[in-house]
Amino acid sequence: MDNPDFIIVGAGSSGCVMAERLSASGRHKVLLLEAGGDDRRFFVQMPLGYGKTFFDKRVNWMYRAEPDPGLAGNIDHWPRGRVLGGSSSINAMVWVRGARADFDEWRDAGNPDWGADEICAAFREIECAAIGDDAVRGRSGPLKLFVPNKTVHPLTRKWFESAQAIGLPMNPDFNGDNQDGVGLFEFTIHKGRRLSSARAFLRPAMSRPNLRVITGAHVTGLTFDGQRATGVTYMRRGKTVTIKAGCEVILSGGSVNSPQLLQLSGIGPADHLQSLGIGVRADNAHVGRNLEDHIGTNYTFRANCPTINQQLGPLWGKLSAGMRYLLMRDGPLSVSLNQAGGFIRTDPNRTRPNMQLYFQAFSTVLPRPGERPILSPDPWPGFSIGWSNCRPKSRGEIMIRSADPFEPPKIAANALSHPDDVAEMLATGKIIRRMAATRPLADYIETELLPGPDVIEDEALIEDFRRRSGTVYHPVATCRMGPDPARAVVDSRLRVHGVGGLRVVDCSVFPNIVTGNTNAAAMATAWRASELVLQDNT
Known part of the structure; x- marks a missing residue:
């Protein structure tokens, strides 16, 4: 041109x-x-x-x-x-x-064109969402959004129940006026x-x-x-x-x-x-x-029930998932692994959530250098609950x-590098353990694999998440x-x-x-x- x-x-x-x-x-x-x-x-x-x-x-x-x-x-x-x-x-x-x-x-920092009203108007133009309030969500934009109601693993629902048992509400739409609680994420996926x-x-x-x-x-x-x-x-x-x-x-x-x-x-x-x-x-x-940048880590558990590991781990599982995807654009290959999550406040006095949660009915404890083993999970049933800081102070x-x-x-x-970020990560790890110890999710856990039940003291917990944390690519x-x-x-x-x-x-x-x-x-x-x-x- x-x-x-x-x-x-x-x-x-x-x-x-x-x-x-x-x-x-x-x-x-x-x-x-x-x-x-x-x-x-x-x-x-x-x-x-x-x-x-x-x-x-x-x-x-x-x-x-x-x-x-x-x-x-x-x-x-x-x-x-x-x-x-x-x-x-x-x-x-x-x-x-x-x-x-x-x-x-953003607006209050001296950028008058960038407040919530202006940005949310842009979101409404972009989105074609199937959930949420018509007054908030876009319905006819070019970006069609998907919620994995039918493909979500049953263990995810048990996590929701345990989260509610410790006081976290269900949230049907994280992109509405309120982010607090747990629920299913939306995805930029259309027809598989x-x-x-x-x-x-x-x-x-x-x-x-x-x-x-x-x-x-x-x-x-x-x-x-x-x-x-x-x-x-x-x-x-x-x-x-x-x-x-x-x-x-x-x-x-x-x-x-x-x-x-x-x-x-x-x-x-x-x-x-x-x-x-x-x-x-x-x-x-x-x-x-x-x-x-958001920094994330997770706690991983061995389950006493089948998870996505059993769907994608064995050769027959890979072949079955592959055929299902190729023929129907459906199944575990048709959606992300972080199908559910949430937003929480580590201190109830905060004005909005400061930590994001992620639930995966899937685990990859075994190290595989140079690989992100999403398609090669652990050979046993496992799942992970992850978290990341929403507004870090480290620069x-x-x-x-x-x-x-x-x-x-x-x-x-x-x-x-900022002590407040470390404190938030530590507090959230303790919340994750409370969830895992609460029924009904507790009934499906055989043992905690990472960091392990012997890692208890704050100093050891901090050492663990420093060693296993990393960018969540934001x-x-x-x-x-x-x-x-x-x-x-x-x-x-x-x-x-x-x-x-x-x-x-x-x-x-x-x-x-x-x-x-x-x-x-x-x-x-x-x-x-x-x-x-x-x-x-x-």
């Missing part, structure tokens, strides 16, 4: 929405560049295929964080989507909006297939003559005229291509790649860029900093290592939004401070992390951002 009006870098959760919305009127020419390839792969489209894509470099950037003292020195694996649909093509597909108060905090941002938004738009999508295009830098971004340079099949944007360049590379590209282009902490021989175009200490950073655009950046997560805020260039990277219209013609639209602009999974908020952010971009380019 010659002379596009908008160049979007990254066809992930946000980039696909931006491409669809900016091209919808037909008035603007849009070029979407994606470093990865096509999403039409079996294990991308099969919901439980994310166990395979977790370590597949053909669709995954396969990042590795730095050794983390907060995680007992472990090196955490950071999968990020490198394919059409981005991380929405390789994630666990849980659809959680976040709490209304999260977005009102993953419904990524690429399938829901980009594919229907690709027939438009004013939208062009180029895969295998690794953007290596931005071009400028003074302090205005004019276009990008990318590598494809060994050739370097430079192309200009008539209106704007929009970065949608996510919380790792967007700050990386800004830094490579001279926008970031001046001292760091100069140490790498990169000329400084805009000195902004916050590019790549303020990293927030990390993502910084380039050199001027080489093909070298992965340095990811220093600093997980569990990094945000590395190009955070705010009115003050001394504290933020983009303004409330997502324009990069100090640089014209350049915006960032993805999870990296979140002023703070949301209460729950981030994929939904990434899409809603792009939907809202497209309205602002079109207003500014009438």
